Amino acid sequence: MSIYLLSFISYLLSVISPFAAENDVPQADYRVIPLPQQIAPAKGEPFMLRATTPIAVPAGDEVMLRHAEFLRDAVEQSTGLRLNISTDRRARLAIRLQLNNKIQGSEAYKILVNAKGITVEAATAAGIFYAIQTLRKAMPQGCFTAVTMPAATIADAPRFSYRGMHLDCARHFFSIDFVKRYIDLLALHNMNTFHWHISDDQGWRIEIKRYPRLTEVGSIRSHTVVGRNAHIFDQTPYGGFYTQEQARDIVSYAAERHITVIPEIDMPGHMLALLTAYPELGCTGGPYAVEPTWGVFDDILCAGNDRVFTVINDILDELINIFPSKYIHIGGDEAPKKRWEQCPRCQQRIRDEGITAKDGLSAEMKLQGYFTNRVEKHLLSRGRSIIGWDEILEGDINQSATIMSWRGTEGGLRAAHAGHDVIMAPTSHCYFDYSQEPEDYWERAFTIGGFVPLDKIYSLEPAPATLPEATRRHIIGAQANLWSEYITCEQMAEYQVLPRMAALAEVQWTTLERKQFDDFLQRLQPLMLRYQALGYHPCSSPWVLGKNEH
Numbered sequence: 170m171s172i173y174l175l176s177f178i179s180y181l182l183s184v185i186s187p188f189a190a191e192n193d194v195p196q197a198d199y200r201v202i203p204l205p206q207q208i209a210p211a212k213g214e215p216f217m218l219r220a221t222t223p224i225a226v227p228a229g230d231e232v233m234l235r236h237a238e239f240l241r242d243a244v245e246q247s248t249g250l251r252l253n254i255s256t257d258r259r260a261r262l263a264i265r266l267q268l269n270n271k272i273q274g275s276e277a278y279k280i281l282v283n284a285k286g287i288t289v290e291a292a293t294a295a296g297i298f299y300a301i302q303t304l305r306k307a308m309p310q311g312c313f314t315a316v317t318m319p320a321a322t323i324a325d326a327p328r329f330s331y332r333g334m335h336l337d338c339a340r341h342f343f344s345i346d347f348v349k350r351y352i353d354l355l356a357l358h359n360m361n362t363f364h365w366h367i368s369d370d371q372g373w374r375i376e377i378k379r380y381p382r383l384t385e386v387g388s389i390r391s392h393t394v395v396g397r398n399a400h401i402f403d404q405t406p407y408g409g410f411y412t413q414e415q416a417r418d419i420v421s422y423a424a425e426r427h428i429t430v431i432p433e434i435d436m437p438g439h440m441l442a443l444l445t446a447y448p449e450l451g452c453t454g455g456p457y458a459v460e461p462t463w464g465v466f467d468d469i470l471c472a473g474n475d476r477v478f479t480v481i482n483d484i485l486d487e488l489i490n491i492f493p494s495k496y497i498h499i500g501g502d503e504a505p506k507k508r509w510e511q512c513p514r515c516q517q518r519i520r521d522e523g524i525t526a527k528d529g530l531s532a533e534m535k536l537q538g539y540f541t542n543r544v545e546k547h548l549l550s551r552g553r554s555i556i557g558w559d560e561i562l563e564g565d566i567n568q569s570a571t572i573m574s575w576r577g578t579e580g581g582l583r584a585a586h587a588g589h590d591v592i593m594a595p596t597s598h599c600y601f602d603y604s605q606e607p608e609d610y611w612e613r614a615f616t617i618g619g620f621v622p623l624d625k626i627y628s629l630e631p632a633p634a635t636l637p638e639a640t641r642r643h644i645i646g647a648q649a650n651l652w653s654e655y656i657t658c659e660q661m662a663e664y665q666v667l668p669r670m671a672a673l674a675e676v677q678w679t680t681l682e683r684k685q686f687d688d689f690l691q692r693l694q695p696l697m698l699r700y701q702a703l704g705y706h707p708c709s710s711p712w713v714l715g716k717n718e719h
């Protein structure tokens with residue numbers, strides 16, 4: 170008998186008989202990233218996942234149906250097995266998705282695997298979604314006729330409620346398609362917040378109907394500095410913005426993946442794009458130019474001009490209509506006070522409001538507190554809350570403001586003591602525009618400088634056990650930021666965030682006792698394959714993926 174005939178017969182057997190040729194069936198591994206809180210192996214036979222396995226969902230439940238479709242597509246992408254979705258309550262040997270309000274925790278889930286099937290339960294659709302992420306990551310990557318799912322009970326819930334990832338679309342513009350692919354990455358890592366940085370000195374990136382010049386003028390810079398602010402320019406106009414319709418599309422794409430989009434309009438600094446469009450809103454009246462270089466610039470919004478607050482409120486009102494997020498990020502970082510010191514209107518405001526220097530902070534620094542509180546008041550009146558970078562602590566701001574701590578964690582800890590909610594995003598651990606490789610790689614790695622390798626991120630402890638419980642409670646999560654001064658294309662963005670998002674995911678999700686860096690590196694290997702299979706461009710240098718001493 171020819172070898173071809175033999176292999177054809179064995180192929181036929183494998184298709185016809187569920188028990189044939191199952192020795193080489195690959196096995197799922199539930200020890201994914203982020204590591205679930207509990208994986209209890211169970212006695213008994215495993216479940217055999219095959220193309221004939223139905224995904225069973227309750228009839229008439231649109232959301233669950235969407236989740237089943239997501240699982241179906243992810244399983245197919247991983248294994249080549251195309252499952253069917255069924256609403257038949259008696260479906261056997263199925264993966265069953267069902268809501269169960271006895272499961273505690275708004276993002277928690279349970280997965281039960283035995284020979285009869287896989288039951289996925291959660292009190293919320295979000296919990297079901299995270300269970301699906303775990304299942305998809307547990308699958309081997311390749312093309313198979315079946316997958317062995319070992320019998321087990323998995324019970325999981327996130328450690329932190331805020332699990333964020335940021336993308337700067339102002340310094341460089343990223344397409345809607347890429348923003349979606351980036352959101353897909355957040356979903357893969359069980360993150361639930363996308364912080365979208367859409368305004369800065371170098372470009373205004375969101376359509377505001379009431380102020381069309383923001384995009385007509387503010388979204389385009391006439392040229393861009395080449396390299397590291399080397400005084401060489403490319404002489405090429407650079408621009409781009411998102412229409413409100415596109416932004417809404419992003420919001421709903423993210424929402425389907427249980428991700429909230431928080432827009433950031435950075436103020437009163439980082440505002441040259443707006444000032445170029447509306448120069449009357451600056452202290453000097455301009456003229457200004459959408460900034461072609463990177464850095465921190467003296468021209469900021471005038472805090473003495475009431476018109477500034479009217480315009481900002483109008484802009485925020487349009488944003489609120491697009492973004493249903495509880496939070497709106499109002500920036501607040503890197504606002505030099507030079508113009509305010511010289512501006513008669515800002516000085517008048519200081520006098521009118523009785524603002525004085527205090528605790529080593531100048532009256533102008535306190536004026537930023539006035540600015541922040543006034544903007545916050547408007548947002549609160551619209552039912553929204555603010556997040557600001559830790560500089561906003563320098564004014565006397567309300568306790569209701571949430572602080573994003575980027576200049577280390579100390580500011581965040583102080584804020585948490587003072588009763589603010591806090592998100593940790595320190596440059597030391599969470600700046601993904603910094604290099605993930607040692608110094609000699611920097612030039613190759615398109616980074617701004619700095620060094621944030623994988624184990625450094627992994628070591629971040631956002632809410633140390635030594636803090637009093639009342640303080641710890643205010644630390645709601647962690648986030649990493651991808652600033653894009655030097656990230657000029659999509660592949661670079663992927664290279665910078667992968668695999669670092671994996672380390673961040675365990676900081677955000679996994680409890681301290683379960684975290685172990687060597688073990689994480691082992692579990693990273695299949696995830697690297699998955700990134701590649703999904704078409705991403707992770708940094709895969711052996712230095713990054715190895716265990717390094719530095």
Ligand code: TNX
Nearest residue numbers: 502503558575602617652653
């Ligand atoms: C600081 S983090 C900034 C950004 C820059 C970044 C570069 C923060 C609130 N402000 O404007 O892009 O450093 O790493």
